[in-house]
Amino acid sequence: MPTIAITGKGGTGKTTFASLLVKHLSTKSATVLAVDADPNSNLDARLGMHVEQTIGDLREDLLKEHFPAGVAKSELIEYQIRLALVEGDTFDLIAMGRPEGPGCYCYINNVLRDVLDRLSVNYDYVVIDNEAGMEHLSRRTTRDVDVLFIMSDVTVLGIVTASRIKKLSEGLNLVVGKTYLVLNEVENAIPESIKDQIEQQELELIGAIPKDALVGEYALEGKSLFELPGDSAAFKAVSAIAEHSITP
Numbered sequence: 001m002p003t004i005a006i007t008g009k010g011g012t013g014k015t016t017f018a019s020l021l022v023k024h025l026s027t028k029s030a031t032v033l034a035v036d037a038d039p040n041s042n043l044d045a046r047l048g049m050h051v052e053q054t055i056g057d058l059r060e061d062l063l064k065e066h067f068p069a070g071v072a073k074s075e076l077i078e079y080q081i082r083l084a085l086v087e088g089d090t091f092d093l094i095a096m097g098r099p100e101g102p103g104c105y106c107y108i109n110n111v112l113r114d115v116l117d118r119l120s121v122n123y124d125y126v127v128i129d130n131e132a133g134m135e136h137l138s139r140r141t142t143r144d145v146d147v148l149f150i151m152s153d154v155t156v157l158g159i160v161t162a163s164r165i166k167k168l169s170e171g172l173n174l175v176v177g178k179t180y181l182v183l184n185e186v187e188n189a190i191p192e193s194i195k196d197q198i199e200q201q202e203l204e205l206i207g208a209i210p211k212d213a214l215v216g217e218y219a220l221e222g223k224s225l226f227e228l229p230g231d232s233a234a235f236k237a238v239s240a241i242a243e244h245s246i247t248p
């Protein structure tokens with residue numbers, strides 16, 4: 001089950017891309033687990049789902065609980081994680097919730113990671129929508145990432161930030177198969193200055209998503225991106241990116 005993670009600076013379209021990727025993979029009859037790793041979760045709404053309980057909520061409870069004798073802690077955590085899992089018709093969704101508080105949650109984080117890894121085995125694809133920045137990668141919700149997409153807007157600063165994120169990811173003790181740059185909200189042809197910057201930063205551009213008025217409209221109305229028509233420009237671009245990078 002390839003694990004696909006989406007990162008990038010704030011507002012670059014991570015959640016939009018993640019949602020459209022889940023939609024694309026679902027149309028391929030693949031089983032998909034969508035993971036909302038942003039504490040300010042909104043992937044559920046974009047996918048037309050509703051998360052009642054995040055893993056963060058469960059973790060708080062776990063720390064307070066006394067475990068019944070004879071029940072392995074990991075079994076109990078796995079059970080609780082299954083409670084947080086929202087099952088959809090064509091994909092499932094789980095939300096990580098807020099990051100840990102001031103105490104040391106290392107042990108429990110490790111167990112959670114193990115359990116998510118185990119849960120992942122049941123799916124053809126795992127798609128993780130991350131919060132802006134890099135901290136999430138060091139917290140690591142899953143052990144390995146097969147494909148890391150770094151989103152950027154069409155600005156030199158955006159590309160430089162994407163490059164910084166890539167370097168940070170390489171500095172962490174994290175296994176990443178392939179890292180690709182995705183340009184979002186592209187209105188015209190990609191300017192030469194941007195192409196130059198991408199080359200200079202040694203980033204691999206996998207595709208560009210056009211600015212799509214329908215995507216904006218759906219966001220405005222709070223409509224699920226899952227309902228976006230198949231001929232939407234943004235959806236077609238995401239499908240093409242997926243075909244070139246993750247689907248065999």
Ligand SMILES: Nc1ncnc2c1ncn2[C@@H]1O[C@H](COP(=O)(O)OP(=O)(O)OP(=O)(O)O)[C@@H](O)[C@H]1O
Nearest residue numbers: 010011012013014015016132210211212215216219
């Ligand atoms: N290709 C596009 N065409 C039109 N609007 C877009 C496109 N991509 C994203 N948007 C809009 O830009 C805004 C930010 O997108 P999104 O929430 O996906 O970014 P994000 O990177 O997940 O943000 P955050 O860092 O807050 O999590 C949203 O209102 C979304 O509808």
Ligand SMILES: [Mg+2]
Nearest residue numbers: 014015038130
């Ligand atoms: Mg987001």
